[in-house]
Amino acid sequence: MNAPIAVRLIITLLLLAAIVTISVVPGRPQPGDSVFVWLVSVTPTPLQKLMHFITYAVLAMLLMWSFERINSMSHRIVLALAVTVTLGSFLEWYQTSVPGRFGTLADAILNAIGATVGVLVATLLL
Numbered sequence: 184m185n186a187p188i189a190v191r192l193i194i195t196l197l198l199l200a201a202i203v204t205i206s207v208v209p210g211r212p213q214p215g216d217s218v219f220v221w222l223v224s225v226t227p228t229p230l231q232k233l234m235h236f237i238t239y240a241v242l243a244m245l246l247m248w249s250f251e252r253i254n255s256m257s258h259r260i261v262l263a264l265a266v267t268v269t270l271g272s273f274l275e276w277y278q279t280s281v282p283g284r285f286g287t288l289a290d291a292i293l294n295a296i297g298a299t300v301g302v303l304v305a306t307l308l309l
Contacts, residue, residue, distance in 0.1 A: 188252065195245040199270075202238060206274040210283025224283070235271075235290050236297040243267045243301030247309060260302050267298035 205223060212220045226234075246263040253259045271294025278286035 188249070191245070191249040191251075195242070195249045198238075198242055198245060202242065202270070203274065206278060207281055208284075209281055210285075232290070232293060235293040236300075239267050239271055239294040239297035240301035240304070242270075243298040244305040244308075247302060247305035251309060256306065260306065263302050263305070264298055267301070268295045271295060271298065 208220050208223045209216075210224055212224045243263050246266055247259055250259045250262055253262070272291045275286035275288075275291040275294070278284040
């Protein structure tokens with residue numbers, strides 16, 4: 184898929200911003216909170232787990248796409264995995280301080296598995 188680098192980066196950064204935003208939303212909604220906060224709090228656990236996998240797979244794919252100008256495929260892979268796994272791990276840790284949220288090792292592992300699958304798919308497609 185051929186798109187200007189600026190477009191690639193904007194799409195990738197928008198997903199990145201969405202991941203961070205969703206990750207820091209409190210798990211216990213209060214009166215006056217947005218509908219978004221309420222939706223996050225009532226999302227069933229199995230769907231949350233699936234979303235961890237899918238979201239980090241897509242983020243890794245977008246990073247691989249955004250890093251396409253890096254000639255070395257191995258450098259692209261390492262960079263995409265480093266960004267996604269680090270982000271996923273950091274956000275899981277950070278969630279331990281967000282009211283009503285629980286950062287877990289299982290979620291960090293799902294994030295890493297999703298990132299790995301995303302990188303593999305991107306490697307085949309790009």
